[in-house]
Amino acid sequence: MAQTLFQKVWQAHSVRTLANGQTQLLVGTHLIHEVTSPQAFGMLRDLGLKVAMPHRTFATVDHIVPTDQRTEPFGDPLADAMIKELRRNCAAHGITYFDLASGRQGIVHMVGPEQGITQPGTTIACGDSHTSTHGAFGAIALGIGTSQVRDVLATQTIALAPLKVRRINVEGRLRPGVYAKDVILHLIRTLGVNGGTGFAYEYGGEVFDRFSMEERMTVCNMSIEGGARVGYVNPDETTFAYLKGRPYSPTGAAWDAAVQRWKATASDAGCSYDDLVTIQAGDIPPTVTWGINPGQGIAITENIPDPAKATAADEKSAIEEALAYMKLKAGAPIKGTRIDVAFLGSCTNARLSDFKEVARHLKGHRVAAGVKAIAVPGSQIVGRLCAELGIDQVFRDAGFEWREAGCSMCLAMNPDKLVGDQLCASSSNRNFKGRQGSPTGRTLLMSPLMVAAAAVRGSVADAREVFGVS
Amino acid sequence: MPLAKITTLAGRGLSVPGNDIDTDRIIPARFLKAVTFEGLGEGLFYDARKAVPAGQVHPLDDPRFRGASILLSGANFGCGSSREHAPQAIRKFGFHAVIAESYAEIFFGNATTIGLACVSADRADIARIAAAMEGDPAMAITVDLVKQEIRFGGSMAPLTMRDAARDALVNGRWDPIGELLDGREAAAMTAARLPYLAVPAK
Numbered sequence: 001m002a003q004t005l006f007q008k009v010w011q012a013h014s015v016r017t018l019a020n021g022q023t024q025l026l027v028g029t030h031l032i033h034e035v036t037s038p039q040a041f042g043m044l045r046d047l048g049l050k051v052a053m054p055h056r057t058f059a060t061v062d063h064i065v066p067t068d069q070r071t072e073p074f075g076d077p078l079a080d081a082m083i084k085e086l087r088r089n090c091a092a093h094g095i096t097y098f099d100l101a102s103g104r105q106g107i108v109h110m111v112g113p114e115q116g117i118t119q120p121g122t123t124i125a126c127g128d129s130h131t132s133t134h135g136a137f138g139a140i141a142l143g144i145g146t147s148q149v150r151d152v153l154a155t156q157t158i159a160l161a162p163l164k165v166r167r168i169n170v171e172g173r174l175r176p177g178v179y180a181k182d183v184i185l186h187l188i189r190t191l192g193v194n195g196g197t198g199f200a201y202e203y204g205g206e207v208f209d210r211f212s213m214e215e216r217m218t219v220c221n222m223s224i225e226g227g228a229r230v231g232y233v234n235p236d237e238t239t240f241a242y243l244k245g246r247p248y249s250p251t252g253a254a255w256d257a258a259v260q261r262w263k264a265t266a267s268d269a270g271c272s273y274d275d276l277v278t279i280q281a282g283d284i285p286p287t288v289t290w291g292i293n294p295g296q297g298i299a300i301t302e303n304i305p306d307p308a309k310a311t312a313a314d315e316k317s318a319i320e321e322a323l324a325y326m327k328l329k330a331g332a333p334i335k336g337t338r339i340d341v342a343f344l345g346s347c348t349n350a351r352l353s354d355f356k357e358v359a360r361h362l363k364g365h366r367v368a369a370g371v372k373a374i375a376v377p378g379s380q381i382v383g384r385l386c387a388e389l390g391i392d393q394v395f396r397d398a399g400f401e402w403r404e405a406g407c408s409m410c411l412a413m414n415p416d417k418l419v420g421d422q423l424c425a426s427s428s429n430r431n432f433k434g435r436q437g438s439p440t441g442r443t444l445l446m447s448p449l450m451v452a453a454a455a456v457r458g459s460v461a462d463a464r465e466v467f468g469v470s
Numbered sequence: 471m472p473l474a475k476i477t478t479l480a481g482r483g484l485s486v487p488g489n490d491i492d493t494d495r496i497i498p499a500r501f502l503k504a505v506t507f508e509g510l511g512e513g514l515f516y517d518a519r520k521a522v523p524a525g526q527v528h529p530l531d532d533p534r535f536r537g538a539s540i541l542l543s544g545a546n547f548g549c550g551s552s553r554e555h556a557p558q559a560i561r562k563f564g565f566h567a568v569i570a571e572s573y574a575e576i577f578f579g580n581a582t583t584i585g586l587a588c589v590s591a592d593r594a595d596i597a598r599i600a601a602a603m604e605g606d607p608a609m610a611i612t613v614d615l616v617k618q619e620i621r622f623g624g625s626m627a628p629l630t631m632r633d634a635a636r637d638a639l640v641n642g643r644w645d646p647i648g649e650l651l652d653g654r655e656a657a658a659m660t661a662a663r664l665p666y667l668a669v670p671a672k
Contacts, residue, residue, distance in 0.1 A: 012664060015657045018646065020637040024653045026660045028667055036553065038505035047647070052654065056667070064503060078503040085505045122666060129552035129576060145554035145580030146507075151650050157657050159646035160579075161634055193490055194546040197575055227549065229575050261665065293490050293549070314489065321488070411499045411551075432494040432550060439498070439517035 002268035005121075005234055006165045006200045009140045009265060013123045015157055022159045028122040029139075030057040030152045032095075033108045034064055034086040035413070036127030040149035041089040049154045051093040056156060058117055059090050060098040062107045063413045067376050067403035070100060079414065093153075106379020106405045109133040109347040113217065114381050116246025119258070120235035121265035125152055130347050130429065132223040135232030136216035137239055138265060140200070142229060163230060164198055164274035169205035172281040177464035179357075180215035181349060181427070181447035183207065184222040185287040185297045187279065193295040196228025199275070202267065203233050207281045213242040214351040221348045222429050225294040234266035288334050288460060289431050289445040291322030296431075298334060300450070300462045306330040325433055326442050327421065334460050337444075339425045341418060342373040342455035343436075344400070344448050346410035346428035350378030352385050354427070354448045359394040361449060361467035367399030368458030374401045374416065376408040400455070412437025425454035475642040476587055479567040480612040481539030483622075484529050485600040486515065491543055492550035493577060497559040499551075510555055511562030530563070534607040542600055543570040544593075548577025557581035567613045569596060569620065569629070582635045585644050589613055591620060595627035615640050 015024040032040075037059070044051070051057065064079040074080040083100075090097035098104040098111055105111070109130055112118035120138035124131060127149040134141035148158050170183060188195075201223050208216060216233045223231025233239075240259050243249045250258045285299035296318075298304070307323070307330060310316035323330055328337065344350070344358065355377065367373045375395045377383040383405055386392045392402045409416040410428035417437025418424055424436055424443050431443035444460060453463035463469060501513035519528040529535055541560060547570040548556055557580050560568065567587040581588045591599075602623045603609055612621040613629065615636055620627045638644040661667045 013660065015653050015660045018649050018653075019641070019643055020634045022634050022646070024650060024657065026657055026664075028664065035502050039507050039554075042506060049651075052657075053661070076503070081505060082503065119666060127552060127554075129550065131552075143552040143576050145552055145557075145576065145583065147554060147580065147583045147645065147647075151647055154647065155650040155654055155657060156661070157650050157653065159650060161632075193549060194572065194574065197546075197572070224550075224552075224576075227546070227574060257665070293492070318489065411494075413499050413503060430492075430494070430550060432492045434498055434517045435494050437500070439520060 002271035004165045004202065004267045004271050004273065005138055005232060005265055006140060006163065006202065009121055009123060010162055018159055022161050024157045025160050026123060026157050027125045027152045028056065029117060029124045031108050031112055031124065031126035031131070032057060032059045032149065033128065034061050034082040036146050037149055038082065038085045038089065039146045040153055043147070043150040044153055051095065051153045053156045054094040057095045057153065058098070058112070059086060059095055060105050060108050060111045061086055061100065063407045063411065065100065065406040066414050067406050067408050067416055070404055076415070103380050106381065107347045107350065107407055109221065110351065110379040110382065113137065113213070114246070114379060116243050116249035119243065120239060120262035125158060129224045130221050132229065132231045133217050133221040133347055135220040135223070135230055136213055138232055138235035138262065140230055140232065143224060163200040165202055166196070166199045166275040166277060167202045167204060167273040169278040170203070170207035170281050171205045171278060174207060174281045174284060177286055177449070177469040178284055179447040179449065180211060180218035182284050182287045184219045185289065185294065185445065186284045188222065188226040188295045189287065189297045190279065191226055191277065193225065193293050194227040196223065196226040199228050200230035200232065201226070201228040202273070203231060208233050212353060213238060214353040217351070218348055222294065225429055235262045286447065286450055286463060288450065290326065290328055290334055292325055292431060292433050294429065294431060294445060296322055297445070300335055303331050303333050304328050335462060337460040338423065339371060339454050339459060340422040341424040342367070342371055342451050343409045343424055343426040343428065344374070344451050345376030345378065345408050347378060347407070348429040349427035349448045350376060350382065352382050355382070355386050355391050356389070358448050358452045359391045361469070362398045362452050363394055365398055365456045367455045371455055371458050373399060373455040374403055374409065376403040377405050379405045409436050411435060425451045425460065427451045473642040473645055474585070476585055476639040476644065477616050478612055478614045479540065479587055480610055481566065482535065482537060482608060483540040483542055483599065483603045483611045484535040484538035485542040485603065486529055487544055487600070489544040490546045490549055493548055493553050493556040494550055496548065496556040497553065502553060502555050507555065507558045510559040511564070514559040514563045539564055539566045540611050540613060541565045541568045542596055543568065545571040547573050549574035552576045552580070554580045557584055557586050561586050569599065569613065571596065582638060582644055583646070585639065587613060587615060587639055589629040589631050591627055591629050598625070599627065
């Protein structure tokens with residue numbers, strides 16, 4: 001019978017059915033970082049347990065690392081304690097750890113793909129909701145809680161019920177100046193922030209066929225913002241080309257065998273889905289959020305919603321709450337809204353192609369006076385590649401601060417934070433109240449090029465106009 | 471050690487209304503800078519509590535609702551980050567159950583695993599409970615996972631909960647670690663059948 005990738009991978013990794021009906025699911029690859037793992041190691045110690053398969057867990061440090069001054073001890077003693085604890089736990093249990101000195105440190109969702117650890121047809125778990133990123137390779141990649149991190153460490157399995165699968169086709173071609181980020185912001189706006197609850201999203205159609213791995217990662221990354229715990233793209237030649245030659249990718253005959261296996265894990269022609277959604281690429285605009293969840297987005301050419309025009313009571317109160325927090329005016333154009341900070345980074349958009357695309361347009365432009373603009377590569381490797389290509393210099397010349405790799409101002413667990421009610425044009429993934437480190441800080445989510453356009457204008461701008469994209 | 475069978479939870483309620491209450495709001499990221507879950511209760515809804523205008527009081531700081539152990543909220547509760555710190559903070563503040571219209575998936579799983587019962591009820595019923603609570607903050611609420619109902623002030627409302635979670639709580643197997651450990655050999659056999667796991671790591 002024709003099956004989806006989700007069904008095939010789920011079956012292959014099913015260990016047994018548990019008493020409450022959930023599946024004991026084998027986790028092929030486990031990724032950990034400093035924020036959600038120390039308590040799990042603590043639980044392991046309390047239970048007197050060892051790590052079952054230490055060679056299947058990989059660690060890096062990303063959330064709390066400073067992106068400027070990185071000599072230890074860190075200025076923040078709490079952050080310093082966290083990196084030391086991770087280092088200690090990895091050493092004690094024989095876990096591979098990509099430390100700051102490794103040259104391979106970065107946001108955990110960048111490190112897995114870069115190293116070739118993220119592979120098609122596998123199950124991947126990490127104590128981080130953006131683990132869905134790895135689905136870009138045709139893996140079932142799950143964000144988990146800390147007790148589950150403990151479960152994976154102790155047993156290499158978790159208890160979970162299977163998900164339904166919603167196929168999302170994006171057909172046709174994207175218009176110039178429209179990016180993978182716009183695709184996912186548009187999808188979340190269309191399907192809702194909880195539209196994906198209970199589903200894995202399988203992305204496909206012409207747009208995804210044409211997308212690079214990095215673009216696929218941007219979309220899969222924000223699946224969770226639409227409520228879907230898992231998002232994936234079927235593996236194809238683009239996937240294999242990306243993985244070829246990476247440190248953990250198979251080589252020689254093992255590579256050929258792996259590619260054959262990977263091809264076979266893709267959803268079969270004629271398989272049935274629990275739901276099917278088709279979007280026309282031409283309908284997707286450069287999208288900007290105006291509110292306090294990632295579903296509150298509009299086209300750059302649209303006006304900020306007016307609660308008076310809301311059709312449902314819920315919608316009305318949601319708009320009112322968002323506008324009150326965001327200090328934005330109902331019915332006003334989003335374009336022209338003054339910004340204080342521009343942040344280009346995060347596991348959503350801090351890959352080489354993101355910086356390359358922005359640099360191509362940014363050359364010759366200057367960040368507007370009064371705007372603090374920071375560019376934070378997602379990994380040390382991306383930082384090095386940007387330096388080799390002179391991309392970092394383009395950003396510096398334009399007035400951006402060019403930083404070291406980490407999660408940085410996406411969630412501001414390091415020193416990179418908004419101050420007061422600063423408004424930030426951000427390439428990150430969440431615009432929740434207080435997300436960027438100030439309880440009154442405000443976030444507008446958008447594509448990297450739109451962040452650059454806002455930085456240059458000093459206000460939310462249409463990148464197509466600012467940079468003459470057509 | 472056998473786990474407690476969580477069948478009924480009784481206590482006073484407290485309402486934090488609203489839809490899409492995300493885990494950053496439940497526990498702001500700066501409270502995650504620690505290597506244990508200790509003291510998280512103090513960070514619960516920290517920024518939301520501080521943002522209350524002068525002369526008003528956040529429900530968590532309202533003396534009328536002090537000691538509440540059942541939290542009421544809206545739809546898609548716990549969306550966003552996978553941080554277990556969110557249900558941990560709710561638990562450490564003193565709540566044993568949440569009654570909301572619906573939950574984000576990762577949050578729901580994390581809560582169940584630590585024995586925090588997250589039940590769903592209709593919006594109208596939640597409003598009814600909240601209204602009764604407002605009139606009588608000391609009103610006892612009983613969340614009955616066996617009968618699948620919420621009893622309050624002489625009234626009753628049905629509750630729903632995913633079967634697997636309800637089974638796990640009611641039968642004292644909400645933390646799956648014991649069962650997962652029992653399946654270690656079976657897991658090793660499954661791993662042996664998967665070529666990518668057979669390849670030695672570098």
